[in-house]
Amino acid sequence: MITIPLLAADQSSRNLLTPNGGLTGYMFPTNEMDMATMGRFTTWELAIRGPVNVTGDWLLKGRFLKVLEHSYGPQYSNPERYGFTPLETATYVRERGGWGKRDALNPSPNGGEFQTIADHTDGIGGGTVHVVTRTVENWIIRHVADLRFEAPQSVAPGLKVDLALHFHH
């Protein structure tokens, strides 16, 4: 069991999620990590603390992508990313769904499409934190979460989050 922090809300000026990804990028982890060597399972923990410099609407959406290493032969491998298939989501994601908000009793099938994780209707911020976890069985050597924050009516907005990976058996 090991926890790897990726984003820390208290480092907010540098760790904010932004619409253009300029600070943090979109893909997490941003670099190559061999997750399947780190543990049988990867648990994603995302704590949404709240928007910064936001007026009006905002949303955070996300999707899972698997990383295939062998698009250019086994040597100079240029990784390609594809969405989890609905079957992979149902088989390898313990929550049996993607990143989207949903009733736990009615998991939504997800084939790697973006789903809304949280938005301005959820009352997040001002001490109200929304925590989302997803646990993926590492059937493939690595995968990424593609997280996109949008706030179309705001100037220089950001979203304060904690993001960590827990690798375990």
Place this chain on the structure above:
Amino acid sequence: VTHIATLSGGGSSGPLIDLRKFDSPASQIVQAGVVTDYDTFGEGLSGFAPHFHNDTVTCPPSTTGRFPYVGAGALMLSTTEEPAARGTEFRAASAYKRLGWVPGSRGIVQLRTMFSLSGTASMTTFDYPFESAWMGLDFQAPDDTARAFGMVALRADPTNNGIPAWFLRTGRTSTTGGWRTPDYVKIPGTEGWFSGFNEGKRGYQLARLAVNTEAIFTGGDYYLEFQWADRLANLRGLAPGVPWDLLLNAGSDDHFRNGANKGYGIAAKPDKKARMLIGASMTTVGDVLR
């Protein structure tokens, strides 16, 4: 010469190869000390941790089972896969391990490493994807009076068409001064002392850095010797004084008193990917000059 005890290992770490056996016969240093840690990454990060409060935060280390040197795994440092326009805060990856200041830490300390480099490769030119690939030893005295953070870094050599050579981090920093960009001095004759990227094979290469922490107490040369593969470079006199002697946050709980770390890191050029694998890493204290 002190007898080298056979290292024992086992489990998922697989067979251990005592990296001290690769010390050059021409070395100015005689093995007389003890191994303070030896990592082959068969299971877990072996105590290596990312720096969370600097710009390596989103390029954390991991283990990889694909390219071990011995046993089942290696430590992997990899840079961002995002395009240069995104994630601009995060370009480099590094990890450090706390060694602890032990009897023998005052004196000759050696870091021996089997590492490999890979990443975006040019088929027609020398344009390696990394700006710097480094390994270092960082010590601050238990009495909090002095510090030295020395490192050897493989960096593009502007006098040699950008083909990498090894550099020493040098320069003194006032103990009351703040952060500044490090200076580097080339280790003469080290042009091309690195493994090629052929087909991404990630060939392992041996590097050994010997420093003398006595220099932070009584002066003298901190950098002693560097070995790559079967090549040997004498570092004495190249970087006078103690490199990077900035006392970290002295006068607060956050000072680096009694600190003793080893570390590795790699920084990529924009829009390129670079990886550094550490297959084996060994630190010794208490060796002596011949």
